[in-house]
Amino acid sequence: MLWKLAWRNLWRNRMRTWLSALVIAIGLVALIFLDTMMVGMNTNMVKNATDSLMGHAQMHALGFRDEHEVNLTINNLDESLVQLREHPDLTFLSQRVLTQAMLSSSGGGEPVFTLGIDPAEEQLLSKFDEAIIEGEYLDSVSANKMILGWKVAEKLELVLGDRLVLTAVDAESSEMAQVLFRLSGIFKTGEEQMDGSMVLVPRQTLQKMLKLEGRIHQIALRYKNLTQEGIPLRPLTKPAESSGNELLLWTELMPSLYMITQMTDLSMAIMGIILFLIIALGVTNTLLMGLYERMFEFGIIKSIGTTPWQSARLMLYEAVCLGFLSIVVGLILAVFVIAIFAFYGIDYTGIEFSGVTFQEKIYPSFKWERLVIYPFLSMGFTLLAAVYPAFKLWYMLPIEALRKRKL
Amino acid sequence: MAEIVIKTKNLDKSFGSGETEIHALRDVNLEIMRGDFAAIVGPSGSGKTTLLNILCGLDTVSSGEIQVSGRSLQSMSGSELAKFRREHIGLVFQAYNLIPVLTVLENIEYVMLLQNVPSAERKERVRKFLTEVGLEGKENRFPAELSGGQQQRVAIARAMVSHPDIILADEPTANLDSATGAQLLEMMRRFNEELNMTFVFSTHDPQIMERSKRMVTLTDGRIVSDELK
């Protein structure tokens, strides 16, 4: 009976009820939408970062990451590779040799970051082949081909086919080693660092040049079966400290990116609470207005034997009904809004944010648990909004209420 | 000797304090017996409403004692009072007695629902009293679709349906024309005689006073006369 009464009371002032419901619903839509976009953006950022050079995880010799010391190559390489390849969730890996070098052409010199790779292996991991804008990607036959970022090409005024000399310090004697390459392709990744200073050459050529036969600096790898946040479900066990190697997930390789994805959760929570607090105040106001308008009636209801607690429940139930209405309206609206953005997306391509450049449009992305939490949150706050009116109704003496309408 | 339903002793009630103090009731000693059909009369401001409010526990006394159905009202909490009224007292106000969003049937059912009366019995009792007040067939109307007299009848049916010890009515006919008011009073009188229901009501209307069996006259908050007819 109290439920029935509460539900009918809700419809006393249709306009007001719809308006309140709409306000709560819009709050709900805003949160759900923002959340899906944030999740979408995070997913996008993580994907961009891990789809490129970095991969999902990397293995190095301990200390290599500090200064890229040429001598610090992965220990027990064969054993490590066997272990990595055994893992069921590992899809691709790429073995790399890395070094700082000087690239000189007839037009001048430029410091570059050189990556020695196996073309076939690397292709699967970082998709440099897709970033080629001129010429072609490396192949496994030609040992002296080189590809580089379009900004390097511009600085040195290079054209395809140019001869280039790479100079670097070798690992054994610390003497300068030089090798002649021929420019076979130019790539554009959209990422400043790669486009402006990166050079790719066949791994074996670089190994020979640096006197690093059979040794490598880095293994980048990709997993399958990742969570929506890009965390592998079954990560590889980390090598023991005594092995002299380290295996780091992207969250450790790019802690700033990981922190941003973590922070969005917190900021969404704060935003949600602030938004709903504001809405709750509005709802409290509406409920109070309804309470004052029907004061006499509540006086009757209380004087014919409704206990204070039952009267308070009447107000709470009314809020629950309003909450339900709002959630239904809100979820319907949310589906529409998200459907629209899922279709069109938001175009942030080319904008760099915390070291990652957006390569694709951002589309909303769901986290189901959130879609459940937000309606509960809005219901919770609607109830919270009803607490004060319910208390008023609880404490209100029927005699006072009856006096509100002098007959 | 008839059973006492209400007994008051030296009731005093004042509103405000100091300069603006209003003494609404002074030294009221009143006994209402089962089967009474008592009118409380007196000029405007004489304390009729105040007295009725105190008798049902809606208002508190300044001093004195009051017992309804053998229980003292002063010591009860708000929740106990609500339950007490629900079980023992039927209330009828001057107008707007009904909950506008509930139908006639639901209005009458309301108190029984709070009392957890089983559904079959509820329906049975609603039907019985709707017939008694002559509104059979109108159970699904909303209050706004009824005339003022019909609304007051529903209010009386609602007050009667939980079998209270007494029905207190503050000017139940004041908003009705005199013919309708007289009819309503006739009906109350019939319930009084046929079902031995105890009624205490206030009124200004001499025609209505005529139909009472007992008349308590208040002046300036004092009982100045209490006559049986």
Ligand SMILES: Nc1ncnc2c1ncn2[C@@H]1O[C@H](COP(=O)(O)OP(=O)(O)OP(=O)(O)O)[C@@H](O)[C@H]1O
């Ligand atoms: N809440 C209140 N605060 C202050 N004074 C009050 C209050 N209620 C009633 N009074 C005063 O108490 C006195 C008795 O009022 P009451 O309403 O009981 O009279 P009444 O006999 O019912 O009058 P009426 O016939 O006009 O309904 C009046 O002087 C009134 O002004």
Ligand SMILES: [Mg+2]
């Ligand atoms: Mg009065």
